[in-house]
């Protein structure tokens with residue numbers, strides 16, 4: 001990897017995956033994101049926290065342009081992904097959404113077998129070889145820490161899995177197309193504490209290979225799994241720092257009030 005020397009600082013070209021610069025977003029006339037600028041580091045877990053309605057989901061859905069499924073949305077500013085603005089005309093949204101996968105609050109497997117769920121993306125990308133698809137299925141389920149629980153029932157319907165298993169299946173489905181970044185929008189809010197602990201352990205493991213941005217309402221969860229934490233309030237990014245600093249020594253009073261439970 002080549003280092004770039006910028007004045008006195010040395011920054012490594014590949015340290016961050018995203019560089020968000022002055023991002024504004026409106027739903028019709030209502031501004032939901034205001035001048036957001038932040039970098040998201042490679043192989044780290046970045047937690048997005050803040051009270052309900054502050055723009056957390058909107059922000060992460062903007063990172064793979066999923067937000068554009070809502071017709072009234074308008075944006076300005078830049079989101080550089082590996083140095084290229086994702087809003088450029090030359091960026092193909094389907095490709096972006098393959099490399100930047102997403103896992104939602106409620107597990108959303110397709111009404112198909114476990115196997116078909118995992119190989120859905122690779123098949124769409126033209127992979128037909130049965131052995132290769134089986135291999136992708138096995139590798140993805142192993143990476144999502146689900147293989148041992150489902151290896152003897154790959155052709156059973158995914159709806160027969162528990163909520164926690166369904167969420168890990170959705171993570172496996174996301175991994176099957178070899179993403180670079182995984183966006184997670186409150187991935188454990190519908191799960192019990194044991195299933196939540198499994199997903200958290202998995203996230204901790206996945207960050208060695210992937211970059212993860214996660215929206216969470218649980219401050220304990222952000223504290224347990226994230227390297228960096230961004231605190232949003234009414235569409236603004238109030239503070240962004242290492243999770244340790246945010247939780248032990250925040251600079252902004254509003255961050256402190258939120259993490260100590262004084263509002264939100």
Ligand SMILES: Nc1ncnc2c1ncn2[C@@H]1O[C@H](COP(=O)(O)OP(=O)(O)OP(=O)(O)O)[C@@H](O)[C@H]1O
Pocket residue numbers: 027030032050051052053054055056057058059070
């Ligand atoms: N489809 C939409 N159309 C219009 N306004 C929207 C839409 N989705 C979200 N908003 C508004 O944008 C703002 C930010 O919403 P967003 O869902 O991003 O917040 P959030 O922090 O993720 O909230 P929560 O924690 O409750 O999920 C809110 O004021 C919300 O009402």
